[in-house]
Amino acid sequence: MGEFDLIARYFTRPATRAVLGVGDDCALLQPAPGTQLAISSDMLVEGRHFFADVDPFTLGHKALAVNLSDLAACGAKPQAFTLALALPRVDEAWLAAFSKGLLTLADAHGCELVGGDTTHGPLNICITVFGEVPVVQGKSQALLRSGARSGDDVYVSGAVGDARLALEALRGTLALPPGLLVQAKSRLEQPTPRVALGQALRGVASAAIDVSDGLLGDLGHILRASGVGATLDTALAVNLLASRRHPDWPEAGIDAERQMELALAGGDDYELAFTAPGSARDAVEAAASESQTPVSRIGRIDTAPGLRLLDAAGKPLQRRYASFDHFA
């Protein structure tokens, strides 16, 4: 099968939203009047972002999910995406499953595949995603990293640390009971981008980011961009490790220190970390409820730069947690 047949068979569908989709030199998008286009790119590399033997359906899901998560962090409504794919070989079963995982998630979010590229090479998936953000009275409604203010509450959606727990189990650095592994693995391989929550937080949250490299590291980006610091209640954060509520959890024997590390620096969660003024607590609750996404308040923004961690008794913790860095 040649390049053009491959594109036609697995990746070409009629454009419904875009003016022009797959098949010409460019795709054409017509943003609605009064909107801006939010754009994000993520590249996934075999051996770095996923194991060579990962289920291609979940890989297709994840490749788009991590990009949709960036749109969610900006409060953008998904519109379209391009896919550039380097493949070591043409494996039709793999392509069928990969494209199904990709397009199932795309359909769930009304996000249309409008173009891209396929080439021969070590497996590499590069997606660029486009979303719409309203502009109201000349002001963009995009959620940025730079809007956190002293006194704001710090929130995180859903669960954190479970993806990393699965990763460590797959790497063999710890052993998990089968039922727990399945649950944690689905967090690693099929993350849920918080697209509805991001949009519901427009005009409510003061700053937002998606948690891809680890809660503390990603929250650190908000703090630096906003010129503020924060104090976190680590007991509340550790509680967000959903695996702790699995019936087989006690069998796993993960000590308290490791649980803390997973929750605070785990990475690959694709939750939203965000801040909002204290006056917006009801609005945050409403956004969570409207988007059917749990959110937890875990700390507060301070004037003093840096991140302060408190234990359950409110005493400062000295331990530092390294965030994920692709080149560190």
Added chain:
Amino acid sequence: MGEFDLIARYFTRPATRAVLGVGDDCALLQPAPGTQLAISSDMLVEGRHFFADVDPFTLGHKALAVNLSDLAACGAKPQAFTLALALPRVDEAWLAAFSKGLLTLADAHGCELVGGDTTHGPLNICITVFGEVPVVQGKSQALLRSGARSGDDVYVSGAVGDARLALEALRGTLALPPGLLVQAKSRLEQPTPRVALGQALRGVASAAIDVSDGLLGDLGHILRASGVGATLDTALAVNLLASRRHPDWPEAGIDAERQMELALAGGDDYELAFTAPGSARDAVEAAASESQTPVSRIGRIDTAPGLRLLDAAGKPLQRRYASFDHFA
């Protein structure tokens, strides 16, 4: 050097055109009223699209040039691009040269780097480029592949076949005198995207495509998308091999058959192949002159499907030329 330092040092510059550039979860673009956004992605893989030892400055140039060429083929004005980069290691000298080649071409076209991704992995460069196309009275001015009509003239810009000539010399399948190799190599490694010509052809050309896989193969896309055929004068096409006019050309000893193959199926030229009605010959000349880009008329669109090749005497040629396919 970590991922964030790398981005800050080599790829972050203040946004001047975009609402928001590098550094948040998304970039924000605000297309001008009455315009559409043209989008294209290209992925370049080491060993497939470039040699491992290629000069990183020219690689940076080429990575963006091949994307700008897609905008040119749509008649779009470059606006912005994202860069996703997988690197086997952090090599500062390489990054400095690569980013300089990339950003020098970007600046020449007013095309702003607004975001992207960096990760560890086999060298892979994925660029997604954004351009603006006017919409006049509800009608997109984008040049598409599908507009060629029987009786239209077939044109190609600049030179074709020289990039492939250089590639064959670098692969060792033929030997070139040094001066000729330098000239041909610059066509391979630093192609000129025909951005100004593409814009000048809006409202003039009936269909357009950029020549990346080879003249016949790419022209074939226009023919299929337009439901027409064409007849080409191969003597005129071979004349577009610029190396034939180099003083050292006779020394290279490239026979007529090989010249034909280079010109018709060479690939990597990043010229524009386009069609226009006979009534638009003066307008095509004016577009070429305005954009300071030579164009040559090499054939005509017919009703009968397929591509017919004529020799200098006007007699049909039977030989077939294979177009480049990444998976063939």
